Amino acid sequence: MRTLIITAFVSLDGVMEAPGGEEGYRNSGWTYQNVAFDPAAYELKGREQEEAAALLLGRRSYEAFAPIWPTMTDDFARYNELPKYVVSESLRNEDLVDDWGPIAILRSVEEVALLKETEGGPILVQGSGTLGHALADAGLVDRYHLLVFPLLLGAGKRLFSAADRDAQSLALVEHESYGNGIQKMIYDVVRS
Template identity: 80%
Template structure:
């Protein structure tokens, strides 16, 4: 089974919305304007790009990334080549860009579960808060790669679902704190029988 990894920038109070400045959000750009840059904190981003074999996105994240990432050949060269899967009930093939590698539309979380059963390596989820909640609630997430920033944002989309579901045990497999206060935390989702 292919591992499904959610990767996110997150504020200390759990907000993942608008870290780079998108959507005119009140605190947009908080990863760059509120915290000093430390290149070491982003090492995991290069590793993710090297190890991922597919990208999985929700519709809104696809629409935000697809006009930008194909042009960012230095930063996202490997991502540009990877197969992409977009979970959406409304997108059509006509809505997809033609310069960002092969893209498949999935219509449900059940289709994501079937994708996980195919041959291949890690499937990486960037952004995609609504999709991330659905994947977590369905028990499809295997790992979280988190860069937690020392900032409190209050309002905004949260990384984790607020659904009333059974507890999910996480196992910390990697952790590092950086001089700018950012913390890297990698958690594996414990199998249900371990909880």
């Protein structure tokens, strides 16, 4: 079974919305505007690119990344080569870009569960807050890669679902603190 990893920049109060500057959110760009840059804090992002075997995106994240990432050959060369899966009930094949490697549309969380049962390496979920909630609520997430920023943003989309569900234990498998206050935390989901 393939490992499904949610990776996120997140504020200390759990907000994941618009870390890089997407429009429509008043604190947009909070990762770069509010915290000093320390390249060591982003080592995880390079490692993820090398270890991932596929990308999984929700429709809105796909629509945000698809026009930009294919042109970023220095920063996202490996991601551009990977197979991509977009979970959407409304996206059509003719809506997909043709310069971003192989892309397939999945119509449900159940189809993601079937994808996890195939052969291959880790599946990385980038952005995709609504999808992340659905995957976690369905018990499909195996690991979290978090870069936690020393900020309280208040309002915004949260990394974790507000669904009323049983407690989920996590095991901290890697942690590092950086001089700019960012904390790297990698958690495995503990299955009973």
